[in-house]
Amino acid sequence: MGRLVVGISELVEHWTVLDDELELVAGKRGPTRLGFALLLKHSTRYGRFLRGRAELVDEVVGYVARQVGMPASELRLYAWAGRTIEYHRAQICDHLGFWVCGVVDAEKVTQWLAAEIAVAERHPAPPAARPPGPRTARRCSGCTCAPTAKSAWTGVSLVDRPQTLTAAGLRGGSRKLEVNTSAAAGCC
Template sequence: MIGRWSLSFADIDFVNSKPALTRLGLAAQLKFFASLGFFAIDPGSIPTDGLSYLAEQLGVEAGEIAGYDFSSRTARRHCAEILIHPGYHRMKRVDRAQLTEWIAGELCPGGQSINAMLEHVFLWCRDRRIYGPSRKELERVVRSQRQDYLDTWLIGASDRLSSDAVALLEASLADPDSSTGFNRMKGDAGQATLDNILDVTEKLAFIQRLDLPHDLLTATGKPWVDQIVRRVAGEKASEMRRHAPARQLGLYAIYLMSREAQLTDAMIDLLIETVHKIGTRSKRKVVGDIAKDIERVYGKERLLVEIASASINEPSGRICDVIFPIAGKAKLAAIVKESHAKGALDRRIYKVMCQRRSKSRPFGGVKPGHRVTCRGEWREGVARGPLPPALV
């Protein structure tokens, strides 16, 4: 605050040359302009702490700012004198050309908002002691350069596409409700079912066949990509087809580059949820089998004591004469089964999971020349292409 709102000796002499009632307002405008590159339009634009610090330096009360009219002729004359005081000059044609080039080369690739770019423009003018045109005129310059940059970027993305990719994208927009149509590509992954997993797999395979130039996403700011993704996600296929061909393909290609990462994450979530479901069902089955085993040999401690007593009393007797009268073959088999059931629970669950997978084979068993329909059935026909790396 001290560096931003401190008055130099020259500033104090300049302010004190004016009437006492206008000194605080003049000082506020002077330091506000020196900090941001444009003038305040009302007292509310000036921070309270900075205003109090200025009033302390001038030996006046901070409340005197209320008597300064920021829209009066006096205030406008003060603004003109403030420009002369530190040596500012009006923007010339050469300055405008340099500013336009700087906006296109430095600000536009970042994808910042209009207001954020305007703040940088004012600071650029301030650092060069240039007093630019009105805020509205500078805003028109910024908007024009942003639009030119976006158009150039989209056309460049369209030019990087191969002829096969262009044909696939145009077919997707022409038939938006097909398996790889525009509407289907924007759909959510849904719940962890076989149909949804295969649907996401087909979408990923479609994007990978396009061979999109992903380096375009790193050459510009993320706000541009987010803006295009939101725009394409909110448009219908008919609205997309109204764009010029190059702009249309550029928008769709950049959207699919970002969509590929979203679909990959969705595929991972679906697979994790599927494995979790299989593990939960397998654990439930194993625990149920253990419970059945425990019920089948209820009272085994008493049986084991009786078997031990009979063995001690007749050590030379045969099993069928000594043991079986106390606990038959079925009882003894149940005890053995329960002992096996006390093995590692995780190992048994994993065994059941493998058995379930070998029976269902949700991702295997695809024969050459077969494809999966939207219902998850294997039918003869044209192959749908290789599985994405997420499933390999």
């Protein structure tokens, strides 16, 4: 798979180091400054940490390196494993407001999923009614003759009645097909 080319608009929108981020980067020196800045920007862009240099496009490295005042070649000296990167990840999580999910957090998420998502999936909105085409109208009205140029349907409509969703499924309600066959010349 070839490397992607990054345009100037994406560089400016997603890879510009903001003022509050520059304050975090300012405490770093050497290759860790550039590595930290790239790790931070990648995390804010993609919501996950970099696994290594291979995930970065050269244009991005050069753009961020110019902002933090480092040569792009310094990135080859950044340690992608060990205590330093673990500390950097912890700082980035703290800066972005991420934390490790605990039991209380898991219970809150479970309650929210049960109340909001599960209810919506158990009670989906009914599909929008669409008028049937001529073939569907003929099948529904019991007519089996083939469509001809002479036969024309003038009044086909669906009438919806309210429905109730229960644990057993849809109950009540109906959909009635009303067909005016007066203009259906030649229909059996």
